Amino acid sequence: MAKKPLRVLLCGASGRMGRAVRAEMEGSGEFVLAAGIDARPGAGIEPPDAFEYQLASADVVVDFSSPEAACRCAAACARARKPFVTGTTGFSPKQLAALKAAGKKTAVFHSPNMSPAVNLTFALAALAAARLKNFDVHVSEAHHAAKRDAPSGTALRYAEHIAAARGGALPPVTSVRAGDIVGDHTVLYAGPHERVELTHRAHSRAVFASGALKAAAWTFGRRPGFYDYMDLLGLKGLV
Numbered sequence: 001m002a003k004k005p006l007r008v009l010l011c012g013a014s015g016r017m018g019r020a021v022r023a024e025m026e027g028s029g030e031f032v033l034a035a036g037i038d039a040r041p042g043a044g045i046e047p048p049d050a051f052e053y054q055l056a057s058a059d060v061v062v063d064f065s066s067p068e069a070a071c072r073c074a075a076a077c078a079r080a081r082k083p084f085v086t087g088t089t090g091f092s093p094k095q096l097a098a099l100k101a102a103g104k105k106t107a108v109f110h111s112p113n114m115s116p117a118v119n120l121t122f123a124l125a126a127l128a129a130a131r132l133k134n135f136d137v138h139v140s141e142a143h144h145a146a147k148r149d150a151p152s153g154t155a156l157r158y159a160e161h162i163a164a165a166r167g168g169a170l171p172p173v174t175s176v177r178a179g180d181i182v183g184d185h186t187v188l189y190a191g192p193h194e195r196v197e198l199t200h201r202a203h204s205r206a207v208f209a210s211g212a213l214k215a216a217a218w219t220f221g222r223r224p225g226f227y228d229y230m231d232l233l234g235l236k237g238l239v
Contacts, residue, residue, distance in 0.1 A: 007034035008213070009058035012065035013045050013074050014038035017087065018211035021062060031213055032057040039069070052076050052232055060085060067091045071098045074090055078102040083219045085109040086213050089153030103226035110220040111229045112153025114211030118185070118200050119229035125158050125198055126165040126186045135191035137162055142176035142184040149155045152174040 008025065012018045013036030025031040028222070035054035036045040051073060063070050063075055063086040065074065070088045075098070077084040084102065089112045091099070102108050111119065128220075129137055141155040141163070151173040157168040181204040189195060202208070211229075218232050230236045 003030075006031055006033045006217060007032055007057065007059045008216060009034045009037065009051070009054050009061045011037045011051070011061060011063040011069060012088070013041060014040045015064055017064035017208060017212075018091060020205040021212055024206060024209040024213060028213075030217065038065075048072075052080075055080050055082055058221045061218050062086075062212050064087055064212070066115060067095045071095050074099050074102040074108060078109075081101065081106050083107040083109070083216070083222065084218045085212060085219055087114045087208060090149035091153075100226045104224060105221045106224050107227065109194065109215050109221035109227045109232075111211075111215065112157050113183075114208040114215060115200070115202060115231075116211055116214065116229065116233065117207075118154060118202075120235070121185075121187075121198055121200055122157055122161045122230070123235045126161040128187075128189055128198065129162040130198065131166040132189050132196070133166070133190060135189040135196070135210040137171040138188045138190070139171055139173040140171070140175075140186050140188070142178065142181045144180045144182070145177050147177055150177060152183070152185070154183070154185055158185065162187070167225060172238070 008019055008031050010021055025033055026176050035059055038045050039049055041047045060083045063073055065088055067090050070086045074084045099108055099110055105184055136205055139155050139158045141152045155173050159173055163170045186197055186199040188197050
């Protein structure tokens, strides 16, 4: 018997990433759009107050909205015991705590970057930081001019993994907001007589959309918990 496609309730459906996720689902056979939710409703996109009504018929929620909206949606998912996947960035410590609290009742998957390759480089960045102890480390990132948060959530995640690997403070991070850059991240390790650069460049938002749907499929059916791509890729505890 053919596997039924997952019904995805998409938050932030009118935004750049929302449109990319919708395009990725079209014709996939693995996912169908249960409904789209956005603060800017339009054709086929409903306002935020329709979220809980539409949640009843969805299998999983994928969110690319705002930290405030994501926390509200996560709380509703916790009450309904529906899995919640968010690629939203810019969460405050209090908001991250709210996401983790929702993870006590349902499966919550949070990643500031939904590219599987980027998440692999988080582990590589930590490995290099631990082994190149006498090297200075600097994280730099560039995104499109309309991106609101700076540094990016991805850059901060690099910095957090590096700090954890070294048992010290976060390395410096610099940001550029210009043009229509999808997303560039570089970790520089500068030592005596040599340097190493670990770089990831996203060519299209499709990589993040595909990664978010991969995360949705993985999260569906999981026990309550707070997950990320380190769990999906089996990288926790390896670095």
